[in-house]
Amino acid sequence: MCNEExxxxxxxxxxLEGVLTVWIxxxxxxxxxxxxxxxxxxxxxxxxxxxxxxxxxAHREPVATSGAPxxxxxxxxKADLTIEGxxxxxxxxxxxxxxxxxxxxxxxxxxxxxGSFDDYAAAxxxxxxxxxxxxxxxxPHLTQAMxxxxxxxxxxAGAMIDAIDHYVIRPEAETRGETSAxxxxxxxxxxxxxxxxxxxxxxxDAKAVESSFxxxxxxxxTGQGDRAISTIERLAExxxxxxxxxxxxxxxxxxxxxxxxGNWSKAIEYFQRANRQFPGxxxxxxxxxxxxxxxxKRQTAIRAYLAIVLPNERPEVMxxxxxxxxxxxxxxxxxxxxxxAEAVWERRLRQIPEGAYGHAVEHYLAFxxxxxxxxLALLDYRARPYGVSATALAWAYIANNRPADxxxxxxxxxxxxxxxxxxxxxxxxxHLLLGQSEAxxxxxxxxxxxxxxxxxxxxxxxxxxx
Amino acid sequence: MVRPLRxxxxxxxxxxxxxxxxxxxxxxxxxxxxxxxxTKIAADIVVPLSxxxxxxxxxxxxxxxxxxxxxxxxxxxxxxxxxxxxxxGRAWGKRADEVVLSNDGFSSDILLKVTFTPPTGxxxxxxxxxxxxxxxxxxxxxxxxxxxxxxxSGHLTDHPQMLGGLQQGNMTIRIDRGPGxxxxxxxxxxxxxxHHISEGHDHLLFLIALLLPAxxxxxxxxxxxxxxxxxxxxxLLAVVTAFTIGHxxxxxxxxxxxxxxxxxxxxxxxxxxxxxxxxxxxxxxxxGREALIAGSFGLVHGLAFATLIGRFGLEPVQKAQSILGFNxxxxxxxxxxxxxxxxxxxxxxxxxxxxxxxxxxxxFAGIAAVAWIVERVFRxxxxxxxxIDVGLGxxxxxxxxxIAGAAFMVALDRRQARIxxxxx
Numbered sequence: 001m002c003n004e005e006x007x008x009x010x011x012x013x014x015x016l017e018g019v020l021t022v023w024i025x026x027x028x029x030x031x032x033x034x035x036x037x038x039x040x041x042x043x044x045x046x047x048x049x050x051x052x053x054x055x056x057x058a059h060r061e062p063v064a065t066s067g068a069p070x071x072x073x074x075x076x077x078k079a080d081l082t083i084e085g086x087x088x089x090x091x092x093x094x095x096x097x098x099x100x101x102x103x104x105x106x107x108x109x110x111x112x113x114x115g116s117f118d119d120y121a122a123a124x125x126x127x128x129x130x131x132x133x134x135x136x137x138x139x140p141h142l143t144q145a146m147x148x149x150x151x152x153x154x155x156x157a158g159a160m161i162d163a164i165d166h167y168v169i170r171p172e173a174e175t176r177g178e179t180s181a182x183x184x185x186x187x188x189x190x191x192x193x194x195x196x197x198x199x200x201x202x203x204x205d206a207k208a209v210e211s212s213f214x215x216x217x218x219x220x221x222t223g224q225g226d227r228a229i230s231t232i233e234r235l236a237e238x239x240x241x242x243x244x245x246x247x248x249x250x251x252x253x254x255x256x257x258x259x260x261x262g263n264w265s266k267a268i269e270y271f272q273r274a275n276r277q278f279p280g281x282x283x284x285x286x287x288x289x290x291x292x293x294x295x296x297k298r299q300t301a302i303r304a305y306l307a308i309v310l311p312n313e314r315p316e317v318m319x320x321x322x323x324x325x326x327x328x329x330x331x332x333x334x335x336x337x338x339x340x341a342e343a344v345w346e347r348r349l350r351q352i353p354e355g356a357y358g359h360a361v362e363h364y365l366a367f368x369x370x371x372x373x374x375x376l377a378l379l380d381y382r383a384r385p386y387g388v389s390a391t392a393l394a395w396a397y398i399a400n401n402r403p404a405d406x407x408x409x410x411x412x413x414x415x416x417x418x419x420x421x422x423x424x425x426x427x428x429x430x431h432l433l434l435g436q437s438e439a440x441x442x443x444x445x446x447x448x449x450x451x452x453x454x455x456x457x458x459x460x461x462x463x464x465x466x
Numbered sequence: 467m468v469r470p471l472r473x474x475x476x477x478x479x480x481x482x483x484x485x486x487x488x489x490x491x492x493x494x495x496x497x498x499x500x501x502x503x504x505t506k507i508a509a510d511i512v513v514p515l516s517x518x519x520x521x522x523x524x525x526x527x528x529x530x531x532x533x534x535x536x537x538x539x540x541x542x543x544x545x546x547x548x549x550x551x552x553x554x555g556r557a558w559g560k561r562a563d564e565v566v567l568s569n570d571g572f573s574s575d576i577l578l579k580v581t582f583t584p585p586t587g588x589x590x591x592x593x594x595x596x597x598x599x600x601x602x603x604x605x606x607x608x609x610x611x612x613x614x615x616x617x618x619s620g621h622l623t624d625h626p627q628m629l630g631g632l633q634q635g636n637m638t639i640r641i642d643r644g645p646g647x648x649x650x651x652x653x654x655x656x657x658x659x660x661h662h663i664s665e666g667h668d669h670l671l672f673l674i675a676l677l678l679p680a681x682x683x684x685x686x687x688x689x690x691x692x693x694x695x696x697x698x699x700x701x702l703l704a705v706v707t708a709f710t711i712g713h714x715x716x717x718x719x720x721x722x723x724x725x726x727x728x729x730x731x732x733x734x735x736x737x738x739x740x741x742x743x744x745x746x747x748x749x750x751x752x753x754g755r756e757a758l759i760a761g762s763f764g765l766v767h768g769l770a771f772a773t774l775i776g777r778f779g780l781e782p783v784q785k786a787q788s789i790l791g792f793n794x795x796x797x798x799x800x801x802x803x804x805x806x807x808x809x810x811x812x813x814x815x816x817x818x819x820x821x822x823x824x825x826x827x828x829x830f831a832g833i834a835a836v837a838w839i840v841e842r843v844f845r846x847x848x849x850x851x852x853x854i855d856v857g858l859g860x861x862x863x864x865x866x867x868x869i870a871g872a873a874f875m876v877a878l879d880r881r882q883a884r885i886x887x888x889x890x
């Protein structure tokens with residue numbers, strides 16, 4: 001019995017050994033193939049899951065902790081009250097330049113919320129009054145410099161900063177830092193990017209530079225999108241008591257950077273964040289409406305744009321609406337809104353010409369008045385000869401059938417530190433119109449390398465955050 | 467005097483945000499691409515529907531198909547807005563052959579096919595092209611004029627050649643393509659064939675996977691030893707000839723008889739053909755019938771080639787010439803690949819390491835095929851497919867590695883033989 005069992009075991013063993021001898025190489029091969037396929041599946045899965053993993057690592061959303069208004073409506077109410085109060089004080093204490101400057105700041109703050117040129121003009125009137133009453137050697141120079149800069153009057157802003165440098169009493173270090181940084185801003189908008197960077201970084205604490213919004217702007221416009229976003233995130237995190245409005249603006253800025261490099265879904269996330277941080281802000285709502293239009297939700301976008309423009313006069317939103325109607329082939333509605341926007345732009349051009357050139361160029365380029373667009377683009381370029389205005393001027397030349405001039409204007413931008421898909425698109429279009437296929441292809445590829453969606457048809461609907 | 471800086475900081479952020487400004491809202495361009503024949507010119511015109519309706523108020527709801535009446539209106543509108551004139555001022559004949567509405571889910575375009583025929587005795591390659599549709603109403607709309615194909619000047623590629631742009635104030639362009647020649651067209655087609663198969667890694671991988679077991683004898687479900695030069699040469703000739711016959715048949719059928727399948731199943735079929743040949747390289751599944759398989763799958767590969775030739779819109783004589791040139795280009799590359807790879811495989815097949823090499827190479831081809839199948843079915847590229855494309859894009863290095871591998875395998879066998887000799 002026992003021997004039989006052993007015999008039978010040996011028999012089975014021999015049989016198995018025989019089978020294995022035959023099959024082992026085949027199985028090994030089979031295993032290698034299975035492992036290869038498994039490895040491919042793992043790599044594929046990782047490839048697909050990467051966006052999700054990146055999302056999980058995303059930064060925690062910064063929250064406003066200052067006592068400043070938490071919504072646009074609240075901010076406007078507060079601005080209205082401040083202006084009302086400051087007006088009253090100014091009426092009671094006329095002749096005090098500090099009071100007039102305070103009033104100017106109140107108008108300026110509201111203008112930055114509403115975009116209203118009436119508020120800018122009121123701020124300028126108050127500043128004029130302040131300068132008229134200020135003693136020699138002092139005055140609201142810094143506020144005037146900020147206003148000038150905001151209204152694209154770079155030379156006037158520079159003159160104000162020079163005046164601060166010649167104060168009898170030396171300004172405190174923080175102010176000196178600010179004016180020096182503003183010189184960087186002026187250099188930036190004059191197209192001298194190296195000088196701008198030098199002004200932003202020279203003699204400053206490395207940590208302060210790292211979390212500087214100016215550096216973020218510089219980085220975003222010189223092809224360093226990731227670094228710009230990091231700088232913005234750092235800036236939001238390091239502010240001890242950030243206001244809702246500041247956080248909202250930073251989110252808008254981050255969203256614009258993503259938009260400019262074709263990450264539309266990330267841009268939407270940032271714009272939505274901005275909306276949560278400072279709800280009710282028309283500019284954020286316009287960004288979101290634009291993204292809806294680009295996602296194909298055109299009726300939603302039209303409703304959102306109408307909700308912004310019906311109660312208030314916002315020509316840039318009217319332009320976006322007219323552009324959207326045009327993209328639908330609806331000439332009647334497009335012309336209606338473009339005409340309304342044009343009336344506002346023309347009024348603004350009369351009110352504060354330098355402040356309106358750049359935006360009005362956009363309108364005239366989009367809505368078929370190439371000669372007027374060129375006229376304004378030239379004025380804007382003379383005032384601010386930097387990447388954006390050069391690109392707009394190049395487009396204006398193209399619209400006026402002058403592609404060679406467009407290339408002449410855009411060429412220095414292509415060779416500068418400025419990096420944008422638009423400069424390559426305009427160069428590509430100029431080459432196309434001149435019949436230069438290869439050069440056009442090269443420029444289009446360069447544009448796509450910066451922003452893979454820059455040639456998408458939906459990109460023509462971008463009016464905000466570009 | 468200076469202000470508290472907290473407010474200034476906020477203002478500065480906003481100022482810099484406002485720093486962005488002018489930007490041209492690119493409206494989609496119209497495009498006219500010309501295919502130069504020997505008796506006529508075929509123009510494909512693409513006009514964004516939104517721009518057309520914006521300019522003309524012709525009511526065409528996006529997404530719907532065009533009614534015969536709308537097609538007639540559009541044909542008349544466009545034909546009335548374009549003119550081709552000979553150098554002596556005579557007008558060419560023009561005919562709208564097709565007007566369709568295309569929609570990609572986001573935007574719609576009007577697609578037109580128009581044929582221009584020169585008057586008797588007028589040169590076909592020199593004329594003034596005038597076009598004013600849409601641009602006569604919209605100043606910032608551009609029309610790009612391109613050459614899609616001009617076989618007789620050697621322009622036979624996927625990349626259209628720009629002639630220039632048309633816009634308000636510049637609605638006429640003078641075109642002079644210079645003298646053309648049939649020979650230039652033929653040479654260009656040969657180049658196209660060479661380029662297409664060199665870039666088309668899938669075609670070559672299919673062929674190479676079929677060649678892997680060519681030097682071997684099949685023994686049941688396994689590949690056994692080296693079968694000798696004569697057998698290898700015979701199998702090789704059969705496979706390459708059958709593949710050539712297969713793809714030539716569908717290439718000719720596709721180009722002249724309109725045989726076609728949608729691109730996606732053809733592309734998936736090509737990837738499946740690699741998977742099948744890779745499986746066969748691992749274990750014989752159609753031993754002795756390789757030529758039949760090569761020919762059958764060659765039919766599928768030919769359909770892909772036909773798609774390429776078909777879209778050039780050539781006239782029959784030019785098409786025949788181009789197919790011949792294209793096929794010669796493909797054959798030249800195939801012969802080059804066989805001439806470079808086969809000697810290495812023959813050397814390797816005589817070594818003991820060939821089974822492992824063959825299995826590894828079959829696995830590589832199989833993985834590539836699976837990655838391409840996934841890519842082509844789901845229309846999303848994946849990292850494996852990308853990596854394989856990059857790898858195969860470095861053919862000289864792959865070849866060098868093969869030569870080095872063959873040398874190593876031979877050396878290893880000789881060493882083992884030397885070690886075994888004293889013991890014997």
